[in-house]
Amino acid sequence: MxxxxxxxxxxxxxxxxxxxxxxxxxxxxxxxxxxxxxxxxxxxxxxxxxxxxxxxxxxxxxxxxxxxxxxxxxxxxxxxxxxxxxxxxxxxxxxxxxxxxxxxxxxxxxxxxxxxxxxxxxxxxxxxxxxxxASAAARMVSAAGNRPIIEMGSRRTHERAAVSSSRAAYIAGVAATSNLEAARTYGVPSAGTAAHAFTLGFTGPDGPDERAAFAAQIEALGVGTTMLVDTYDITAGVRNAIDVAGPELGAVRIDSGDLGVLARQVRDQLDSLGATGTKIVVSGDLDEYAIASLRAEPVDIYGVGTSLVTGSGxxxxxxxxxxxxxxxxxxxxxxxxxxxxxxxxxxxxxxxxxxxxxxxxxxxxxxxxxxxxxxxxxxxxxxxxxxxxxxxxxxxxxxxxxxxxxxxxxxxxxxxxxxxxxxxxxxxxxxx
Amino acid sequence: MxxxxxxxxxxxxxxxxxxxxxxxxxxxxxxxxxxxxxxxxxxxxxxxxxxxxxxxxxxxxxxxxxxxxxxxxxxxxxxxxxxxxxxxxxxxxxxxxxxxxxxxxxxxxxxxxxxxxxxxxxxxxxxxxxxxxASAAARMVSAAGNRPIIEMGSRRTHERAAVSSSRAAYIAGVAATSNLEAARTYGVPSAGTAAHAFTLGFTGPDGPDERAAFAAQIEALGVGTTMLVDTYDITAGVRNAIDVAGPELGAVRIDSGDLGVLARQVRDQLDSLGATGTKIVVSGDLDEYAIASLRAEPVDIYGVGTSLVTGSGxxxxxxxxxxxxxxxxxxxxxxxxxxxxxxxxxxxxxxxxxxxxxxxxxxxxxxxxxxxxxxxxxxxxxxxxxxxxxxxxxxxxxxxxxxxxxxxxxxxxxxxxxxxxxxxxxxxxxxx
Missing domain, CATH: 3.20.140.10 (nicotinate phosphoribosyltransferase)
Incomplete structure (x- = not known):
């Protein structure tokens, strides 16, 4: 091949x-x-x-x-x-x-x-x-200002195009990629957060157990990890995350809903729990316009997928x-x-x-x-x-x-x- | 890899x-x-x-x-x-x-x-x-009715995605692909016409020589080939093509301009030259809507590129x-x-x-x-x-x-x- x-x-x-x-x-x-x-x-x-x-x-x-x-x-x-x-x-x-x-x-x-x-x-x-x-990614990087972008669009494009997309996005200033082949072939830094499937996987006969999922993640990946808090209820998810990880938790990720509103709510909640250093990662159909619209919100990192790997139109x-x-x-x-x-x-x-x-x-x-x-x-x-x-x-x-x-x-x-x-x-x- | x-x-x-x-x-x-x-x-x-x-x-x-x-x-x-x-x-x-x-x-x-x-x-x-x-290609195949489509979009998408695109387009009913790797890997029939570069390549100190280009193409590929007639003037191009190939020429291709108007002109000209069996291939930014809009025109084959390999939006x-x-x-x-x-x-x-x-x-x-x-x-x-x-x-x-x-x-x-x-x-x- x-x-x-x-x-x-x-x-x-x-x-x-x-x-x-x-x-x-x-x-x-x-x-x-x-x-x-x-x-x-x-x-x-x-x-x-x-x-x-x-x-x-x-x-x-x-x-x-x-x-x-x-x-x-x-x-x-x-x-x-x-x-x-x-x-x-x-x-x-x-x-x-x-x-x-x-x-x-x-x-x-x-x-x-x-x-x-x-x-x-x-x-x-x-x-x-x-x-x-690269042309689409550069606009997103500009819109994001000093906030880093993680490229996570591999699943939305051809499996080999995904690797080249990560490379092109890195040229454009994206901070990291989810794609492991791009990490191997081109040395692009790879990064990842957590999956809804992981939290859902801890469902037992008694129903969901988000805290068990978070505890397992912390046990394996340490408190610097990023917790996905929107599988069930976001407010409960943030509380569970900080309860389990403590206020040193690296980041939480929000992947759905009105990201601006939620980022503000989650920031307030994190601060009230003493997790003032815990970052907020947002993702979910972001393009350069959505990134720009979140400028005034307490977002620390953007996760961008579909729009990046498809050239944003x-x-x-x-x-x-x-x-x-x-x-x-x-x-x-x-x-x-x-x-x-x-x-x-x-x-x-x-x-x-x-x-x-x-x-x-x-x-x-x-x-x-x-x-x-x-x-x-x-x-x-x-x-x-x-x-x-x-x-x-x-x-x-x-x-x-x-x-x-x-x-x-x-x-x-x-x-x-x-x-x-x-x-x-x-x-x-x-x-x- | x-x-x-x-x-x-x-x-x-x-x-x-x-x-x-x-x-x-x-x-x-x-x-x-x-x-x-x-x-x-x-x-x-x-x-x-x-x-x-x-x-x-x-x-x-x-x-x-x-x-x-x-x-x-x-x-x-x-x-x-x-x-x-x-x-x-x-x-x-x-x-x-x-x-x-x-x-x-x-x-x-x-x-x-x-x-x-x-x-x-x-x-x-x-x-x-x-x-x-495949979803985009199926709409194009439907729009084309009984007229075959050749997929020729490899140059507009990632080089490996191109191969998979040819495969998907074939499932959707496209007749052939320009992509040779798809022919090798998946047995998709491959096809090709001629390039403007080929005709331009016959430019000498005395200027362009379209007839020399056409003659060379016939010599190598036979009269069943497809001649690209729009490098210079289309009417002169059709005349040159039939002069050189005779009325048994397989097809002519038009790659620019108002394809409907040009197809009618070229059909009339071909018929008047006795080339009643010579087919007309049209290409140039065709999508399912453009294909449908050419239904009433004397088009025999569509060449589709960009819109197909990018999923037509x-x-x-x-x-x-x-x-x-x-x-x-x-x-x-x-x-x-x-x-x-x-x-x-x-x-x-x-x-x-x-x-x-x-x-x-x-x-x-x-x-x-x-x-x-x-x-x-x-x-x-x-x-x-x-x-x-x-x-x-x-x-x-x-x-x-x-x-x-x-x-x-x-x-x-x-x-x-x-x-x-x-x-x-x-x-x-x-x-x-």
């Missing part, structure tokens, strides 16, 4: 087959990944997945098992070429955790036509998924992978509504000396940077792959997380708003 | 840890998977993923690598128990391709508390994803996994808004003699079936796992597809409508 060569569309392979008998197959091409627009009303996007693209490239190999599938519709020449396939080109792109806007050249693949076209589906799958999750980033240059000649589709700009592009972001960004400038690669009227510019593309191998000094997950943190504070103030609106900064094309 | 044991939430493991020192860990429990409601306005849901759940159970094992992650927060007793973990319980459930409604007991897991609680995340991830895709099915019985005693959470009904449940669907279904009846397992007033009933749950092993004679993918076909024609006529509304049939609870 580690092999990624068949995470590809049928037509990529037939296009290679049709190309191989012609010079086109081996022409030097440039492919670009970009999003024509941001999801409805969003002010910015967050790049994520680039690191996974680089990892999966190494597993993009056609072995005997993969070839057996392709032999159904490929000739011997194509099969022979695929057997030897190793991506040998260069890739540049926006680093993970970089903000992006409509048209941003997020990834630039330089390779022969045949080598490059074959990667379209895999690259887009990864970037479209991971960037959608935008489950895919809508990025496309387009051939933009063939042997140095810009090319572009001309059909209505889906036009794109030919030619390889370089992107910089221009900021005031204060650090606030003003615009993204996209110009033809190789051309001089246009006049930026005294603004400070920063190159957005970095080397990711050189001659098929990962470039040196690639940023890691922690770098990506830090980079996004800096990026978000560089947005004009309205750019962090949750309300629908235009991209936070305009994109200026300077294409000769 | 085949191991699935860590596709689990941190708290499932800590709950096991807290339970192990108490009788609860080994009590006979029943867990149920159900959806409290259908996505907004949907009339029915389609179960998918059950077969994958059974497959992944066999890979849910804690080996040395998995244990190394858990040792960070587990004691020796828990680790020892996890090392020996083999699910040894029974699972019954709705077959893949079965319709479901709010409250339908889609999966029933009978096991000790500890064995059962550990599977919550994996089971929900699979069922929530696959059922969301409902990317997760919202199913939950709840402990409903402990040692024969029904248990249920009592908190507001998230109540559930305790006790193991049996479900039947009642139909008129004509086959049209009238209601779903859910009663306590073991109780006699309530009066159905002369309606014909069908049991909805089948044995899926017995003592931890797959049950005999499990339905395969093709069975699931056929089963859904029969299910859809059993819906009252308004149940197949695309408009928002109530579930197609009511659910009647008869719980003593």
């Amino acid at each position: 580690d092999n990624t060569a068949l995470l590809t569309d049928h037509y990529e392979v037939t296009m290679v087959r049709a190309a191989l008998r012609h010079p086109i197959a081996h022409r030097k091409c440039v492919f670009e990944v970009f999003a024509r627009r941001l999801p409805d009303g969003r002010r910015y996007g967050v790049v994520a997945g680039t690191g996974r693209v680089i990892d999966e490239l190494a597993r993009f190999r056609f072995g005997d098992e993969e070839i057996a599938v392709l032999e159904r519709f490929c000739d011997a020449e194509t099969i022979a070429w695929l057997r030897d396939y190793r991506f040998s080109g260069d890739i540049d792109g926006y680093r993970e955790g970089e903000l992006y806007f409509p048209g941003s050249p997020i990834l630039t693949v330089r390779a022969s036509f045949a080598e490059g076209v074959l990667l379209e589906t895999l690259i887009l799958s990864i970037l479209n998924h991971d960037s959608a999750i 935008a489950p895919t980033a809508g990025m496309v992978y387009k051939l933009v240059e063939v042997d140095g000649t810009p090319v572009a589709k001309r059909a209505s509504h889906k036009e794109s700009r030919g030619g390889a592009k370089t992107a910089v972001r221009a900021a005031r000396p204060s650090g606030t960004i003003v615009e993204e400038i996209i110009h033809r690669t190789g051309d001089a940077l246009p006049d930026t009227h005294g603004l400070v510019t920063r190159d957005l593309q970095i080397p990711l792959v050189r001659s098929g191998e990962p470039a040196d000094d690639l940023p890691n997950l922690s770098d990506a997380r830090d980079h996004l943190g800096r990026g978000l504070v560089s947005l004009p103030w309205e750019g962090l708003g949750l309300s629908h609106g235009d991209p936070a900064v305009p994109t200026r094309y300077v294409l000769s | 085949d191991n699935t044991a860590l596709l689990t939430d941190h708290y499932e493991v800590t709950m096991v840890r807290a339970a192990l020192r108490h009788p609860i860990a080994h009590r006979k429990c029943v867990f149920e998977v159900f959806a409290r409601r259908l996505p907004d306005g949907r009339r029915y849901g389609v179960v998918a993923g059950t077969g994958r759940v059974i497959d992944e159970l066999a890979r849910f094992r804690f080996g040395d690598e998995e244990i190394a992650v858990l040792e960070r927060f587990c004691d020796a007793e828990t680790i020892a128990w996890l090392r020996d973990y083999r699910f040894s319980g029974d699972i019954d459930g709705y077959r893949e391709g079965e319709l479901y409604f709010p409250g339908s007991p889609i999966l029933t897991v009978r096991a000790s508390f500890a064995e059962g609680v550990l599977l919550e995340t994996l089971i929900l991830s699979i069922l929530n994803h696959d059922s969301a895709i 409902a990317p997760t099915a919202g199913m939950v996994y709840k402990l409903v019985e402990v040692d024969g005693t029904p248990v249920a959470k009592r908190a507001s808004h998230k109540e559930s009904r305790g006790g193991a449940k049996t479900a039947v669907r009642a139909a008129r003699p004509s086959g049209t279904i009238v209601e779903e009846i859910i009663h306590r397992t073991g109780d006699a079936l309530p009066d159905t007033h002369g309606l014909v009933t069908r049991d909805l749950q089948i044995p899926l796992v017995r003592s931890g092993e797959p049950a005999d004679d499990l339905p395969n993918l093709s069975d699931a597809r056929d089963h859904l076909g029969r299910g859809l024609v059993s819906l009252p006529w308004e149940g197949l409508g695309l408009s928002h509304g109530d579930p197609a049939v009511p659910t009647r609870y008869v719980l003593s």
